[in-house]
Amino acid sequence: MPLYLVQHTHTAESCPTKNPEMVRQLSSHVTQSNASKYGVKILADWVYEPEHTVILVLEADSPEKATNFVLPFLNVGSITIRAGATCEDVAKMCLGK
Numbered sequence: 029m030p031l032y033l034v035q036h037t038h039t040a041e042s043c044p045t046k047n048p049e050m051v052r053q054l055s056s057h058v059t060q061s062n063a064s065k066y067g068v069k070i071l072a073d074w075v076y077e078p079e080h081t082v083i084l085v086l087e088a089d090s091p092e093k094a095t096n097f098v099l100p101f102l103n104v105g106s107i108t109i110r111a112g113a114t115c116e117d118v119a120k121m122c123l124g125k
């Protein structure tokens with residue numbers, strides 16, 4: 029299944045940690061039980077608040093599903109989404125197995 033690398037950044041001014049309600053919304057959004065409703069599996073969930081950066085690695089069968097899931101982050105900043113694969117998948121393709 030395709031993997032998607034999602035990078036989200038926001039400014040110190042728009043940081044959701046300033047707003048407890050927004051923290052609650054985003055933290056309840058980024059859970060596997062919620063992601064499953066979007067047809068998405070969360071493989072990695074990494075946040076580095078000093079740089080206001082969130083990295084998610086998602087598995088989904090279409091880019092639309094991955095995009096729909098991360099749309100709430102657009103309310104506070106930007107998102108970029110890149111499609112990719114695992115080392116194992118690439119090796120299988122190369123070796124024709």
Ligand SMILES: [Zn+2]
Binds near residue numbers: 081
């Ligand atoms: Zn922040």
